[in-house]
Amino acid sequence: xxxxxxxxxxxxxxxxxxxxxxxxxxxxxxxxxxxxxxxxxxxxxxxxxxxxxxxxxxxxxxxxxxxxxxxxxxxxxxxxxxxxxxxxxxxxxxxxxxxxxxxxxxxxxxxxxxxxxxxxxxxxxxxxxxxxxxxxxxxxxxxxxxxxxxxxxxxxxxx
Amino acid sequence: xxxxxxxxxxxxxxxxxxxxxxxxxxxxxxxxxxxxxxxxxxxxxxxxxxxxxxxxxxxxxxxxxxxxxxxxxxxxxxxxxxxxxxxxxxxxxxxxxxxxxxxxxxxxxxxxxxxxxxxxxxxxxxxxxxxxxxxxxxxxxxxxxxxxxxxxxxxxxxxxxxxxxxxxxxxxxxxxxxxxxxxxxxxxxxxxxxxxxxxxxxxxxxxxxxxxxxxxxxxxxxxxxxxxxxxxxxxxxxxxxxxxxxxxxxxxxxxxxxxxxxxxxxxxxxxxxxxxxxxxxxxxxxxxxxxxxxxxxxxxxxxxxxxxxxxxxxxxxxxxxxxxxxxxxxxxxxxxxxxxxxxxxxxxxxxxxxxxxxxxxxxxxxxxxxxxxxxxxxxxxxxxxxxxxxxxxxxxxxxxxxxxxxxxxxxxxxxxxxxxxxxxxxxxxxxxxxxxxxxxxxxxxxxxxxxxxxxxxxxxxxxxxxxxxxxxxxxxxxxxxxxxxxxxxxxxxxxxxxxxxxxxxxxxxxxxxxxxxxxxxxxxxxxxxxxxxxxxxxxxxxxxxxxxxxxxxxxxxxxxxxxxxxxxxxxxxxxxxxx
Ligand SMILES: Cc1ncc(C[n+]2csc(CCOP(=O)(O)OP(=O)(O)O)c2C)c(N)n1
Ligand SMILES: [Mg+2]
Numbered sequence: 091x092x093x094x095x096x097x098x099x100x101x102x103x104x105x106x107x108x109x110x111x112x113x114x115x116x117x118x119x120x121x122x123x124x125x126x127x128x129x130x131x132x133x134x135x136x137x138x139x140x141x142x143x144x145x146x147x148x149x150x151x152x153x154x155x156x157x158x159x160x161x162x163x164x165x166x167x168x169x170x171x172x173x174x175x176x177x178x179x180x181x182x183x184x185x186x187x188x189x190x191x192x193x194x195x196x197x198x199x200x201x202x203x204x205x206x207x208x209x210x211x212x213x214x215x216x217x218x219x220x221x222x223x224x225x226x227x228x229x230x231x232x233x234x235x236x237x238x239x240x241x242x243x244x245x246x247x248x249x
Numbered sequence: 250x251x252x253x254x255x256x257x258x259x260x261x262x263x264x265x266x267x268x269x270x271x272x273x274x275x276x277x278x279x280x281x282x283x284x285x286x287x288x289x290x291x292x293x294x295x296x297x298x299x300x301x302x303x304x305x306x307x308x309x310x311x312x313x314x315x316x317x318x319x320x321x322x323x324x325x326x327x328x329x330x331x332x333x334x335x336x337x338x339x340x341x342x343x344x345x346x347x348x349x350x351x352x353x354x355x356x357x358x359x360x361x362x363x364x365x366x367x368x369x370x371x372x373x374x375x376x377x378x379x380x381x382x383x384x385x386x387x388x389x390x391x392x393x394x395x396x397x398x399x400x401x402x403x404x405x406x407x408x409x410x411x412x413x414x415x416x417x418x419x420x421x422x423x424x425x426x427x428x429x430x431x432x433x434x435x436x437x438x439x440x441x442x443x444x445x446x447x448x449x450x451x452x453x454x455x456x457x458x459x460x461x462x463x464x465x466x467x468x469x470x471x472x473x474x475x476x477x478x479x480x481x482x483x484x485x486x487x488x489x490x491x492x493x494x495x496x497x498x499x500x501x502x503x504x505x506x507x508x509x510x511x512x513x514x515x516x517x518x519x520x521x522x523x524x525x526x527x528x529x530x531x532x533x534x535x536x537x538x539x540x541x542x543x544x545x546x547x548x549x550x551x552x553x554x555x556x557x558x559x560x561x562x563x564x565x566x567x568x569x570x571x572x573x574x575x576x577x578x579x580x581x582x583x584x585x586x587x588x589x590x591x592x593x594x595x596x597x598x599x600x601x602x603x604x605x606x607x608x609x610x611x612x613x614x615x616x617x618x619x620x621x622x623x624x625x626x627x628x629x630x631x632x633x634x635x636x637x638x639x640x641x642x643x644x645x646x647x648x649x650x651x652x653x654x655x656x657x658x659x660x661x662x663x664x665x666x667x668x669x670x671x672x673x674x675x676x677x678x679x680x681x682x683x684x685x686x687x688x689x690x691x692x693x694x695x696x697x698x699x700x701x702x703x704x705x706x707x708x709x710x711x712x713x714x715x716x717x718x719x720x721x722x723x724x725x726x727x728x729x730x731x732x733x734x735x736x737x738x739x740x741x742x743x744x745x746x747x748x749x750x751x752x753x754x755x756x757x758x759x760x761x762x763x764x765x766x767x768x769x770x771x772x773x774x775x776x777x778x779x780x781x782x783x784x785x786x787x788x789x790x791x792x793x794x795x796x797x798x799x800x801x802x803x804x805x806x807x808x809x810x811x812x813x814x815x816x817x818x819x820x821x822x823x824x825x826x827x828x
Contacts, residue, residue, distance in 0.1 A: 100435055104370055104382065115375045145562070152559035158379040158399060161435040249434055 092121070093147045094139050094173055094239045096247055097154055097163040101127050101134045105159035109136060112157065118142065118150050122175075122214075122236030133161065133249070139214075139237050161249050170242045176235040177210040177217050179224060186227050194220060205230075255425040257386035258287030258417035261350070264393035266293045267427045270321050272312065272689055273297065273350075274305040276332075278325025279365060280352030283417035297689065297718060300710035302329050304682035306336020307708070309347050311686025314669045315644060317472060319346040319400050320686060326352045327365030330411075331372065335676060338376040340407040342673025343466060343493060346400040347407040349373075353382070355415040369411045378406030386416040390427045398431050403438025404557040405470055439556060442573035442581055449569045450528075450552045451585045457526035457550075459599040460486045463509065463538075466493030466672070467531020467555060468575045474498070474665040476579035477530060483586060485593040487603055489517040491532050492657055493672040500661030501641070506603065507612065510538040512654040512806050515610035515819060515827075516603050521546055522817040523602075529553045531575045534564040535673075544815035554578045610808070610821050612658055617780075625801035626776050628652060628727045632659035634779050635697060635725055638787045643695040643723075644687045646670065648680035648704030651733040654806040656699040678707030681724065685711060688720045695787060697723040702756055702797075703732045712766040715793050723786055724795045726759060729802040737805045741820070763795035773798040 099105045106125060113120050118140055125136040140150060147165055155163045166173075179196070183206050191198065191208060200207035210220060214237050221232060241247075255263060261284060265273065274297045277285045288296050299305040302324045309320030324333045330351045340347040353359065354366045370382050379399045381392045389412070396408040415421075454460070462484075468477050474497045481488045481498060488498050489506040498505055507514035509521055521527070527549045532538070534553075539545040542564050551567040553560075554575060561570040571578050613619070616629045617637070632655050635643070645660055647653040647670040662668045669687060671679040684698040698705075705726055715722055727733075736750040760770025769792045773782045779798065786794040811818040811826070819827045 103384075104380070107371070108374060111374050149559065149563060156557070156559050158433070158436050 091143065092139055092141055094137065094166040094171065094237060095147075095151060095154070095163065096135065096137045096166055096239055098128070098133050098135055098161045098247055098249060099157075100159045100161065101132050102159060105134070106136075108157050108159060109154065112153055113140075116149075116153060118146065124236045124238055135247070137236075137238050162247060164241070164247050166239045166241055169245065171239050172242050173213055173237050173239045174211055175214045175217055175237050177212075177220075178233045179208045179210065179229050180231040181206050181208065181227065181229050185229075190227070194223065253425055254422040256283070256287065256417065256419040256422050257389050257412070258283040258419060259290070260386065260389045260423070260425050261393065261412065261417065262287045262291060262294055263425060264390045264427060265321060268393065268397045269318070270294055273321045273323050274299055274308040274312075274686070275323030276302050276305055276325065276329060278327075278329050278352065280326035280354055280414045281323060281329070282352075283414060283419060284323065284350070284352065284412070286419065287417070296323070297685075297714070299682065299714050301708065302332035303335050303678060304685070304708050304711045304714065306333050306347060306349060307339065307676075307679050307682035308686040308689075309349075310336060310340045310345050311646060311669055311683030312690050313340075313345050313347055313686070314683070315666050315687040316690045317470075317666065319348055319397055322347065322349045324349065324351050325365070326354055326369070327367045330367050330369040334373060334376070335678070337373055337407050337409070339671050339674045339676045339679060341376040341378070343671065344405050344470060345407070346405040348396050348400050348410065349407060350410045350412060353411045353413040356384075356413040357415070359413065369409060373409050376407070377409050380409035380411065382411045383413065383416050386418075386421055387423050389416070390425065391431070394428050394431045395433065398433070399436065403436075404467070439558070439572045440574050440577050442554065442571040442578035444581070446569055446571045447578070447581050447585055450571060450582060451589065453526055453550050453552055453569060454484065454528070454586065455589060455591070458595055459524050460484070460526040460528065460596075461506070461520045461524045462486050462488040462528045462530065463491070463521065463532055464488065464494045464497050464530040465491040465532025468494055468497040469531075469665040471531065471556070471575040472665070473531070473574070473576035473579055476576055476583065480579055480583055480586075483583065484591060485596060486528070487520055487600065489513070489520065491535070491538060491672070492670065494532060495657060495668045496662035496665045499663040501663055508657055511810050512658065512808065514607075514612055514658070515808050515821065516606040518808065518810070518816045518819060519606045520603055522815055524549045527551045529555075529567070530579065531555060533560045536564075539565065540810045540816050540818070541813050546816070614659065616659070620776065621801065623801065624776070626773070626779060626798060628655045628729070628800040628804055629659050630776065630779065631725060631727055631798050631800060632656050632699065634783045635699070636660045638783045639695050639697065643667075643697045644669065644684075644691065646680050646684040646687060646696065646698045648698070648700040648707075649675045649677045649734075650701045650704060651729070651737065651804070651806050652699050652701045652704075652727040654734075655727065677704040680704060681708050681711050681722070684722045685714060685720055688722055689718070695723065697725055699725045699727065701733060702726055702728045702730065702759070705759075709762075712763060712768060712793070716767040719791070720793060721789070721791050722793050724763075724793070725786075726795065726797045727800050728759070728797055729800050729804070730756060731802055733802070734806070740805065741809075759795055759797040763793070768793040768795055770795045770797065
C-alpha cells in the first residue's frame with residue numbers, strides 16, 4: 091500500500107543523506123521525495139511516499155524518528171490528508187491545441203514560437219492518468235515533483 | 250566557567266576532560282597532528298598508542314563495556330578513519346557508547362580528492378548512532394557535549410566527530426566555553442515506561458503458569474542488573490540471558506537457565522519454545538535467538554521492555570510493549586508487583602519440567618573430570634580450568650568462533666560487564682584490543698582474552714601495545730588449528746568439505762611470537778598439564794601470558810539450533826538431535 095510520510099528535520103548538512111541512507115540500508119523503497127526549508131529556517135520539511143504494509147510503515151516511521159536530526163515524523167495516512175503533485179510538461183507548439191490544454195486543465199507557464207510549457211497540479215493518481223492521455227500528444231518532456239501532503243484536520247506537524 | 254583562549258585542538262582535549270575522559274586510544278597522522286600536539290601539552294587526558302586503528306576503537310569499546318563510561322578513540326583521516334570502521338560497526342551492533350574523533354583534511358580541500366581524504370561521515374553513516382562534521386572551531390565544545398550525550402543516553406551507540414585540520418590550528422584561538430547542559434529538540438530518549446503498559450504487564454505476569462524472563466545487553470548497558478535480579482527473585486521465574494546479556498543475572502544461580510539461542514542450553518531453548526509468557530528486557534529478538542520467527546514461541550504472550558521503540562514488534566509482535574529505560578521500567582514493574590499477592594506455587598510443574606530438561610541434556614559442567622579417549626584436550630575443559638583458577642572473578646573478553654561459544658557456555662558470569670564480546674557484528678579481532686581497554690580501566694583485576702588461533706591473528710599487533718603499557722592480559726588461545734566455527738558448519742552442512750578453514754601448517758609458534766614481544770608464552774598439549782599451566786598463567790600477575798592450548802580440532806559446539814525451525818529443533822551432539 092502506498093503511504094505518505096512527512097517529517098521535520100534539522101536543516102543541517104548531512105541530515106538528508108541520513109534519511110535517504112536509512113531507506114537503502116533497511117531495504118525500504120522511496121517512490122517520491124521532496125524536501126524544502128520551512129518558514130522556520132532551522133527546519134526542513136520532507137515528504138516521501140513509500141510502499142509497504144502496516145508493519146513496514148511502522149518500522150519506517152520509528153527508524154526515521156530514531157535519526158538524531160529528525161525532529162518529528164508523521165504517517166499522514168493515519169488521518170485525513172490532502173496530497174498534491176506538480177507536473178511540468180513541454181510540448182512542441184504544434185503538437186497540442188489550446189482547446190486540449192483547456193480540457194486537461196493545464197496552465198500555460200511559458201510560450202514562444204516553438205515551445206509551450208504547461209503546468210498541472212493534482213493528486214498523483216490523476217496525474218498518472220493525465221500522463222497517459224498527454225503521451226498520445228507526444229510531449230517533449232514531462233517533469234513531476236513528487237507528492238506533497240498536508241493533513242486536513244487541525245493537527246499540524248510542528249515541534 | 251573557565252574563560253581562557255584556546256585553539257580548536259586544545260578545546261577538543263579540554264572538552265574531553267570536561268566529559269571526564271581519562272584515556273584516549275589512538276594513532277596519529279597528518280590531519281590529526283594539531284590534536285596530537287594539544288594532547289602533548291597537557292596531562293589530564295592520557296593517550297594510548299595502539300598499533301592499528303581497529304585496535305583503538307575496540308579498546309575504547311572494551312573500556313566502555315567494562316566501565317559503563319564512554320570510550321574514546323582518536324584517528325587520522327583517510328586510512329586512519331577507514332581502519333576505524335570495523336570498530337565502529339562492532340560498537341554500533343552492540344549499542345556501546347564509543348566516541349571516535351577523526352582528523353579530516355583541511356576544510357578547503359574537502360571534496361577535492363586530496364591526500365588522505367575519505368568522506369568519513371559518508372562511510373560511517375550506516376554504522377553510527379550519529380556523526381558530526383565540525384564546521385567552525387568555536388563549535389567544538391558544543392559538538393563534543395552533544396556527541397557524549399548522544400553516545401551514552403537512550404540506546405547507546407557510537408558517535409563520530411570528524412574534524413578538519415584547519416579547525417584545530419593553534420594559530421586560530423577563541424574563548425573556550427564548555428556548555429553545562431545540552432538541549433536537543435530532536436533527541437529525547439524515553440525513560441519511564443507508560444504506567445498503563447506496566448499495569449498490563451503485571452496482569453500477564455500474574456496469569457502466567459509457564460513464564461520465562463529473557464534479558465539482553467540492554468539490561469547491562471542500563472545498569473539494571475540489580476532490578477532484573479530483584480524481579481526474577483520476587484517472581485521466582487526462570488531466566489535466560491542472551492550472549493550480550495550474560496552476567497545481568499548471576500550465572501551460578503539455580504534459577505538461571507544459561508544462555509539461549511543458536512548455541513543456547515537445551516533447557517533455555519526448550520523453555521522459550523514452550524513458555525506461556527516471555528518477559529523480554531533489553532533484548533531484541535535477534536535471528537540468532539528466535540530461529541524461524543514464524544515458529545517462535547507460538548503459545549506465549551510477550552512483554553517487551555526496551556528503550557528503543559524501533560525494537561518493539563520489529564521481528565516478533567508483542568502483546569505489551571513498554572518503551573523506556575530497563576532500570577526505570579523494571580523498578581516500576583517491581584513496585585506494581587509488590588502491591589499484588591504473588592503465588593509462586595503454581596509454577597511448580599513448570600520448574601519441574603525445566604529441571605527435567607536440564608537433567609536430560611543440560612551442559613556438563615564437570616568436564617574437567619572427563620578424560621577423552623583420544624587424549625586430546627577439550628576446549629570446554631580449558632574454559633572450566635580458567636573459571637576455576639580465576640575463581641569466576643575475571644573479566645573475560647573473547648573473539649569470535651567456537652571458543653567464544655565455549656566461553657559463554659562454560660564460564661559462569663555472576664556480574665554484569667564481566668563478559669565482553671562482539672555479539673552483534675561477530676568481529677574476529679575484538680578480543681585482545683578490547684581486553685586492553687578493560688585492563689586499563691581495571692589494572693588490578695585479572696583480564697583474560699579467550700581466543701582462537703584464527704581470531705588472535707586479526708589484531709595480534711596489539712601485543713606490542715600491551716608491552717609498551719605493561720598490560721598483564723591473559724590470552725587463552727584455544728588452538729584447534731582451524732577456523733573452527735567455519736569448519737563446524739562445513740562438517741554439518743557441506744559434507745565435511747573444509748574449504749579454506751585450515752592453514753596447512755602455516756601457524757606461527759605463538760609462544761615464541763609472544764616472547765619476541767617481551768611477554769611470556771606457555772604451551773599446553775596434554776590434559777594433565779592444563780591445570781598447572783593455567784595456574785601459572787593466572788598467577789603471573791605482572792606479565793602478559795599467552796597460554797597456547799592445543800585442543801581437540803574435531804570438537805563441535807552444541808547445542809545448535811537447526812535453521813528454519815522453531816527453537817526446539819536442536820543438534821545436541823554429532824549424532825543426537827531433538828527431532
Ligand atoms: C573479521 C571476521 N571475518 C570472518 C568471520 C567469520 N568467522 C566466524 S568464526 C570464524 C572462525 C574463527 O576461528 P578461530 O578464531 O580460530 O576460532 P575457533 O572457531 O576455531 O574457536 C570465522 C572465520 C568473522 N566472524 N569475522
Ligand atoms: Mg581456531
